[in-house]
Amino acid sequence: MLSAAPRGLRLALGLTSAAVAATLVAGCSSSGTTSAAPAASGPVHLTYWAWAPGLDQVAAIWNKSHPTIQVTVEKQASGDDLLTKVITASKAGSAPDLVQAEYQALPTLVSNSVLADISAQDGSASSKFAPGIWQQVTLGTNAVYAIPQDSGPLMFYYRTDLFTKYGLTVPTTWDQFKADAEKLRGEDSSKYLTTFSANDAGLFAGLAQQAGAQWWTTTGSSWKVSLDDAATQKVASFWGGLVKEGAIDNQPMYTPAWSKALDDGTQLAWVSAVWAPGVLSSSAPSGKGKWAMAPLPQWTAGQNVTGSWGGSSTAVTADSKNKAAAAQFALWLNTDPQAVAALVKDSYVYPAATDAQTGGALATAPDYFGNQPDFYTQAAKIAATTEPAAWGPNVNTAYSAFKDAFGKAAQNRSDFLAALSSVQQTTLADMKTQGFTVSG
Amino acid sequence: MSNVIAERTRAVVPVTVAAGPKRKGGWIPTLGLLAGALYTLFPVLWVLIASTKSIDQLFSTFTLLPGSGLLTNLHQLSAYRGGEFWEWMVNSALYAGVGGALSALLSGVTGYALAKYRFAGRGAIFNILLAGVLMPPVVLAVPQYLLFAKAGLADSYWSVLLPSVISPYGIYLARIYAAGAIPDDVLEAGRMDGASEWRLFRSVALPMMAPGLVTVFLFQFVAIWNNFLLPFVMLGDDHKFPVTVGLYTLLLQGANAPALYTLVITGALLSVLPLIALFLSLQRFWRLDLLSGAVKS
Structure with a gap:
């Protein structure tokens, strides 16, 4: 032309x-x-x-x-x-x-x-x-x-007033987290503890990191891709189980609806990172002073590790x-x-x-967390417990595969392990297509 | 059988004889159109209402209830990074205005040549053009970027302007329009009177093609104004961004910083206004266009 x-x-x-x-x-x-x-x-x-x-x-x-x-x-x-x-x-x-x-x-x-x-x-x-x-x-x-x-070390954020109202304890283990989610549904069926967001692969990666997952590793000049290792499977089936039984919501985060749910207390907690105050102050402005931060729940009681987002x-x-x-x-x-x-x-x-x-x-806590003056002192302690991450050369492929597979699984409340295995397959195939030497 | 025919005739006769409104079931298409209008206008209404809400009201008040934050939003948007939003608006106006005008001109010349001159390769050129119409511009953005970078033009105003100037669809439209609107006899008469080919184009063809070129301009203006990928790929300097890419940076500020929802919504509203103004002000040319078509047939 x-x-x-x-x-x-x-x-x-x-x-x-x-x-x-x-x-x-x-x-x-x-x-x-x-x-x-x-x-x-x-x-x-x-x-x-x-x-x-x-x-x-x-x-x-x-x-x-x-x-x-x-x-x-x-x-x-x-x-x-x-x-x-x-x-x-x-x-x-x-x-x-x-x-x-x-x-x-x-x-x-x-x-x-x-x-x-x-x-x-x-x-x-x-x-x-x-x-x-x-x-x-x-x-x-x-x-x-x-x-x-x-x-961005991961932490647990929750509404103090609503936790008291429904008699929930701040969870120190994921088992307690699950118990809280279920108890809340029993107390008030219009509320959720939190949601599983298939849009946020970064959060899932952090949770897997906490459990000890090593997604990409190298030996010599060859890569090993194991997005479906035992640690990640544990995390996937835990969240999949919560979504399946309806103990938590299955809608993505960072949408206007999600902001509204945080703002009006439909969702009581948020597994997020140290930067959460900034997001909360814009998404849930009316919750100022009502939220508090605690360390991330652990897989084994007494353990003290976190991932990052x-x-x-x-x-x-x-x-x-x-x-x-x-x-x-x-x-x-x-x-x-x-x-x-x-x-x-x-x-x-x-x-x-x-x-x-x-x-x-x-030295001083973020404005939104004025009720928790030692916010950053605690945060620094948590940050020191961050497990190492293992990133590879096609994280973006893995993340978009995650959005597709987990998006469907969360929507249909179906098997998260099947979704995880499809993410692994897609990522592995892409590594090979890109010409990396991959073993296993 | 005859019953059915009689039934049909009865149903048809009043339509041709009586006035429209009395037609049986005539409200169904109207209702369909109204539903369609509502479907397309509702998001605009949403933006209009949401832009009046302050950040506290945005997610907490009823969707259709206007808020009280419009002035604050406008003020904050104007103050964002020292008035960068208005820089983006000016850039958008420049890209769309200059790009649209140049594109209309180029389409006019090319369309006229393709419609009115017989020369070797005319069919081939037109076929390539048709293929160009089918090719989504999105596909071309990255190759164009690589070319412009090689020429040292990436991240310049020209990197967004030049690709927008050549519009296969615009040329196609102009050719169709020139073929229909400019009678060969008029050109022939002009040639008999000794007018040069350039004079013929400028004084005879161009005025006759004006309504068509306005249409091309409008299409291109809207396309460039709304274009996201090309400027996103081409530009690195945020002071050269058009409003589409600029607002996107307000939305994605990384995890630590909140998305500036209220500013983006207000900005989206403001960025639609020039398009609406343009459509309203150029409407009379379109009417002229329809009218001339009606007279000819």
Whole structure:
């Protein structure tokens, strides 16, 4: 259809566009050639794709004190779409210098050669983070692919007033959790303890992590994919059982209906991560002061472990012309006390840096949890009990397979183990299609 | 048998003789249309009402009960990251306005050439064009991105504008319209009077095609305004985002930060208004179009 356009006009358009583009590129040299020779000509310009709000305010602090390295934050939408976008941009050689990346996305990015190894610059940073977190940015190798930014240890959130009203005890084991869910249904059939959300594979991954699941592991150069290992089966059949008997709801989270259920007390509890206060304050504004946080229920009484949901890191791309400068910024952003304090305040981040978890910015509880002044002291204790995660190069495939299979299973209240086995099959097949060596 | 026929005739006769409203069962299609209108308008109504609710009211009050937060929402939306929402609106207007106008122009020229000139390869070009109509633009977004990145044009205004300028459907429409609206005799008469081909197009064909080109412009404007994937893939700089991609970043801010539902809903409402205004203001051209068609037949 291009050939249908008159030649003269097309040429004219082409010429104008080239001219204008030249001026545009000169105006903001994010991906162009201008940053190729940084030392000689003025400050280095870095672009940073991230979704956390307020990051540009934190970058402004850096820009003020580092006139030779100027960082521009380009705010993006979070999630798998951004992952695809970064990979596509990298294929075209025009990825930004820095990207915000969730931990589970790092193997995918590394296997697509999107990220640079910054161990030469930031290798010594490991001492500032919990080993379980640091292991996620090294993928168990000697390389360092990102600097941890935030973490999301799982916890149990509940409505104190309604727990008292229905005579429920705050569960310390999953058996008690089940007993609570059933008791509540007996007391008031319009209420649910919580819901199983097939949309949130990240939560399920965290719960499996708590139970000790190791979804992706490597031996030598070959991968082992076991999304249906014994630990995950235990978690799947537990939640499947609750959904099947109607002890909990089967509708997804993060919908207007779910927000309403949290707000008006139709759902009394939420298994969530340390960042829940932000979500609760917008989804359930009228519950302020009525919610409390407790450690996640355990599989064995007396045990003390948790998983994590979410959490992200700052990575330097292989496309960056100024990797050293970018790595320097990433390290500053996530470990410098002033930067981390700003991250907590402006970006609502729960910092991954261990020192910051009990430090200044987190000294007082979030506004929404004013009734629980030691919120962050408790949170830091829980964060220390996070089990290590085992991510692989196609987590996004596994997550979308999870949404499909568990979405159907939750809707029909059918067998969760069958759904889990289909997720395993899909993920394994995709690994093989992508050309990874897979054993078992 | 004859009974049935008689029955039918009786049923038909009043239709042709008497006025419409008395027709038996005539309310059924009306009811169907009303239901259809309700079905399509209800979401708009929802957005309209939801945009008046404050964050405390959004999930807790009755769906159709207006809230009291419209002004706060508008104020917060305008204040978001130093008025970035309005930047996105201006960008959208630029992409859709310039893109739509260029597209209408290009479609007009191309459609006219395809309809009125016989040249080698005309059929082939038209067939390729038809194939282009069937190809969803979504499929092209990533290859286009790779091409633009190679040309150093990714993440520029042109990366969104240029792909929107060429619309196979627009060219197709313009060709159909030119074939129907411009009589060959008129062009022939012009040539006899010594007008150049360019003059013929500019002074004779273009005015006759105007209603058709307005339609193309409108289609393209709406398509570009609502386009999500192309700008999402092309643009990295959030100051160049159109409103669709911009609002998306408000919705997905990562797990730690709440989704800004009220702002997104208010923003969605505001972003529909220009489209409604455009449709209303360009309506008379459409009427003209229908009228000219009716006279000819």
